[in-house]
Amino acid sequence: MPKTPQAAAAARIAPSRKPVIRRRGASPEKTAHTRQSIVDAALAEFLESGFANTTIESVAKRAGVAKGLIYRYFPAKEALFSAVVQQEIVNAHIDVDDAKRAPGETVEAFLRRTLVVSIRAIEKKSRADIARMVISEGSHFPAITDIYRRDVIDPLLQKIKSLAIAARKSGELKDDRLVKNPYLLVAPVWAGIVINKFLDRAHPVDIGELFEMQLDLVFGK
Amino acid sequence: MPKTPQAAAAARIAPSRKPVIRRRGASPEKTAHTRQSIVDAALAEFLESGFANTTIESVAKRAGVAKGLIYRYFPAKEALFSAVVQQEIVNAHIDVDDAKRAPGETVEAFLRRTLVVSIRAIEKKSRADIARMVISEGSHFPAITDIYRRDVIDPLLQKIKSLAIAARKSGELKDDRLVKNPYLLVAPVWAGIVINKFLDRAHPVDIGELFEMQLDLVFGK
Amino acid sequence: MPKTPQAAAAARIAPSRKPVIRRRGASPEKTAHTRQSIVDAALAEFLESGFANTTIESVAKRAGVAKGLIYRYFPAKEALFSAVVQQEIVNAHIDVDDAKRAPGETVEAFLRRTLVVSIRAIEKKSRADIARMVISEGSHFPAITDIYRRDVIDPLLQKIKSLAIAARKSGELKDDRLVKNPYLLVAPVWAGIVINKFLDRAHPVDIGELFEMQLDLVFGK
Amino acid sequence: MPKTPQAAAAARIAPSRKPVIRRRGASPEKTAHTRQSIVDAALAEFLESGFANTTIESVAKRAGVAKGLIYRYFPAKEALFSAVVQQEIVNAHIDVDDAKRAPGETVEAFLRRTLVVSIRAIEKKSRADIARMVISEGSHFPAITDIYRRDVIDPLLQKIKSLAIAARKSGELKDDRLVKNPYLLVAPVWAGIVINKFLDRAHPVDIGELFEMQLDLVFGK
DNA sequence: GATGAATGAGAGTTCATTCAT
DNA sequence: GATGAATGAACTCTCATTCAT
Known part of the structure; x- marks a missing residue:
């Protein structure tokens, strides 16, 4: 399914129009938002300092989340880096x-x-x-x-x-x-x-x- | 004293022709040789792995000297890197x-x-x-x-x-x-x-x- | 009230026969069932990996419940372990x-x-x-x-x-x-x-x- | 070469009688002593707390050395444990x-x-x-x-x-x-x-x- | 009751740098 | 000058526990 980046971004923001099944716990919107905060912070940090000089802690601080949370979204620093860069490459x-x-x-x-x-x-x-x-x-x-x-x-x-x-x-x-x-x-x-x-x-x-x-x-x- | 790059490079290779005053410890020739071993090893390591992924230990091993000795010639890893790259820039x-x-x-x-x-x-x-x-x-x-x-x-x-x-x-x-x-x-x-x-x-x-x-x-x- | 181990074990399995007062939320039966799922999963995990190498997350996954729910039944990992082992000791x-x-x-x-x-x-x-x-x-x-x-x-x-x-x-x-x-x-x-x-x-x-x-x-x- | 443990221990303590070639840096005796301190401390800690509840830091503190030094002698906590236990098994x-x-x-x-x-x-x-x-x-x-x-x-x-x-x-x-x-x-x-x-x-x-x-x-x- | 995102303390490990020898 | 053992700060990653929903 070849989504355009724009479509993907939109999907992230606009919730489905189907009757929303309210699940317990955090909403998918919030999760997506958190994930995006992390990605944004990581991109900024990586751009500023490069991979080696960026610490997970600094990304977390910039994203306003706890250090450990990043590992719920990305299994390792390398994966975070790759994900962030790949996402941006689409826009390039x-x-x-x-x-x-x-x-x-x-x-x-x-x-x-x-x-x-x-x-x-x-x-x-x-x-x-x-x-x-x-x-x-x-x-x-x-x-x-x-x-x-x-x-x-x-x-x-x-x-x-x-x-x-x-x-x-x-x-x-x-x-x-x-x-x-x-x-x-x-x-x-x-x-x-x-x-x-x-x-x-x-x-x-x-x-x-x-x-x-x-x-x-x-x-x- | 504005040395040309070429002069600097030459100085590295040709030892002084003045009468050598024999002091305790290693001769200037040996010192220069040791220094060059370190620089060569460092260049190779930095080219292979980049600055962050190069360790002083690996440079020392490659140069065949002890880790601590590198600090007699260069005050810090950064200085070693700069020195190595600057020296090579001359050749570029x-x-x-x-x-x-x-x-x-x-x-x-x-x-x-x-x-x-x-x-x-x-x-x-x-x-x-x-x-x-x-x-x-x-x-x-x-x-x-x-x-x-x-x-x-x-x-x-x-x-x-x-x-x-x-x-x-x-x-x-x-x-x-x-x-x-x-x-x-x-x-x-x-x-x-x-x-x-x-x-x-x-x-x-x-x-x-x-x-x-x-x-x-x-x-x- | 000094219950015999057997009585305690029985109590776990047989729900009370008194007329059940329907309250909001889950029924006592469901609660007991949930608790038992957790205990069973925990036992299996502890046996497989020992206390230190068992994570609450793995127990929750195996039990098919959310991580946080375990803390409604047991105040801490240690308590879960003790409860599980003690329950089993009865059978030993x-x-x-x-x-x-x-x-x-x-x-x-x-x-x-x-x-x-x-x-x-x-x-x-x-x-x-x-x-x-x-x-x-x-x-x-x-x-x-x-x-x-x-x-x-x-x-x-x-x-x-x-x-x-x-x-x-x-x-x-x-x-x-x-x-x-x-x-x-x-x-x-x-x-x-x-x-x-x-x-x-x-x-x-x-x-x-x-x-x-x-x-x-x-x-x- | 089937050395007995005793012989090995002795060798560690008694220096060779051949003319000692004084090398620079730390003496082998001191190194052996440090290593033994670490092993002894680790054994004690492992016996007291088991593998999982022993921290490298506690071993280091007990041995009176810095945390990082342990990794010069053993590549990982597991290796330290194995080495310590194996050494003791000989005596068992x-x-x-x-x-x-x-x-x-x-x-x-x-x-x-x-x-x-x-x-x-x-x-x-x-x-x-x-x-x-x-x-x-x-x-x-x-x-x-x-x-x-x-x-x-x-x-x-x-x-x-x-x-x-x-x-x-x-x-x-x-x-x-x-x-x-x-x-x-x-x-x-x-x-x-x-x-x-x-x-x-x-x-x-x-x-x-x-x-x-x-x-x-x-x-x- | 139930969820799982979020927290944060702390663990193992690395490595630039120092220093006794 | 030369050695490499020793230091300790800093890093990545884990996981018991909490809490908004």
Whole structure:
């Protein structure tokens, strides 16, 4: 059942409309809320301090719950980390669906209309932070790297490739470089994330601008 | 006394030629050798396991010295890490000295002759590994990020800028994009390092090839 | 009101016959049933894992009730354990009532008719398991050891002593050894339990056979 | 290399007579002493409180060392327990070597001269305490039960069997009961340990006396 | 009565750092 | 300088017990 993240989030908040069978004890809503508090707190802590320097105690304190409670929701610190990151990866998905290209719209125009916007938004949301965490901690958590690749990178490259093929057919592109190596288009995005999040927080590059330049180059402008 | 990185590296290897005054205890040569054993072992361990998962004990064992001895050379684990990474950053320096450009040689030809070679060598040596470590651990060690920027990134960008200006003058470049944003040229290198070291070790990209494509793009090929 | 153990056991099973006054909440029958579920589950868990390695949660799960409910019936884990063991001790009672000896029946014949049968049954029922638990955990629960001694050991020794006196009078026994030390007769039983339950589960001794041999020895066969 | 425990203990205390190579750091003697402190403290704590109720901290405090130090000597609490118990099991060995029987000495006389003495000593030393611990904790530590059986029980039964065969040949025994079931002779010892250590510490039985009675019975006295 | 989420004290274990030798 | 035993703070994780529902 492929729920969208939004649907999942909604389900968490809106209770079913069926006659609610009132069970004893804590309500599912409260449970979900507690769980979300923990996840939110954990995400914040992991982003701030990384996996190793985050303590369960600090997560609990931030979430406003007792230490032990976290273990009712996640069996171990690793599991908490993975769950938190995986949940966020879903949101990191970058959308450039070729099907949405308007009839007659050039590939370049389409990319400027969609991808540039997405990429300019990268740093607004926490997407770049998630990327940073996958990069930082991924070597100790192969699972999340795999998921990131599967859910974020591979689909993006695939779509770029499709668009490159289309652009080649229509004559927008003069050669097969991008078809063969779709990384070429998005390389500046990765580079920008690394620069801004790791290497030069004081003088960040403008990732959107960098990406537009690359678009210019690729399309021979 | 502003030593160049190269001088510092040399000092590490070549013992002083002044007449050695024999003191009690170990000779300076032995001391230097011991220190280097520790640094080498620490580098290997940090690369393998990251800062948090490396123990002083494992470094000591690998270096073949006692745990306590490490504290004679480095006051704390953090200091050891910084020292090790800083020392390696020196080797990560990428050389594209404009002064070495042959008379009449185009900027593009010069870059192909020098930078492409350097970049193709990046993954051979441990330069990419160091970059990876700076990226991974840098947020907890601002000092090493600063050094990396100062010794590796900034000089590289500066030289690219100079070369871009020269290329603009000679007409090799048709616009000021690269002058204004030298990152444009090396972005694929960073992207490649991230991809290969963090995200997709199974399907690495060819960083050299990616960089040459970028050179083609930038010079309008 | 000094209930006999049997009466207490009966009370547990047979609900009161008085007209039940219907109150809000669960009926006394259901309450008794719930309590018994808990006790049964607890017994099983304690036997399997010992006191320290049994969790209230596992007992609740096995009993099919919520964790908190157990605390309505027993104020603490220790109390649950004591209650469970004490209830079972009642069943461990070994019956050799001298009054039941048939007229003209020798003591030895009587013992073979009654005690041997009881003892051969020891391992069938959970009596030996209870003995094992009293032995294992008794040092931390003086109360249950006391109860075990009072309800199981002392009555048994007392009856053996009476029978020994009778046998001495009738000339079946040639000396006062058994009168002075009734343990002599049942020692192999304890030894057998220890061997079979603790030390050599792979090669159990036949406790009944061992006891009959001892009977032979004591009566000079 | 079959060292006796005594030899091992001596070696621990007496330094080699060879020219001592003075190494840096702590001396092996001190290390051995520390280790022994830990073992002694652990034994005492385990005997007092059992495995589950003994904390590493209490052992450390009793031994006068820091908590963490225990982990230099034993990798885990379980390992500490096993090591301590196994070391003690060696001392629990009961010696009745048939070869030491004097020429012309009856089996019964030999047993009275050796085994009775050993058994009377059982409660003086900590042998009975070890037996108690093996019994109490054995179900969670199969390894120590195995060792106890292998090092204490099986050899004892084997020797009793040999002696029973000898006694049968010489006519001291009138039947094969003891040959077939050597437990018969030592059952009262196990029973006595259980009684005294678990069930009735207030009114202990005299194990030696009980055993001598059994000897009388077995040899038809 | 019944639930199970929530609490929090405390356990085992690790490891950077110190220090007597 | 060199050793590695010793320290102790801090961490992850468990579980008896409580309490809002």
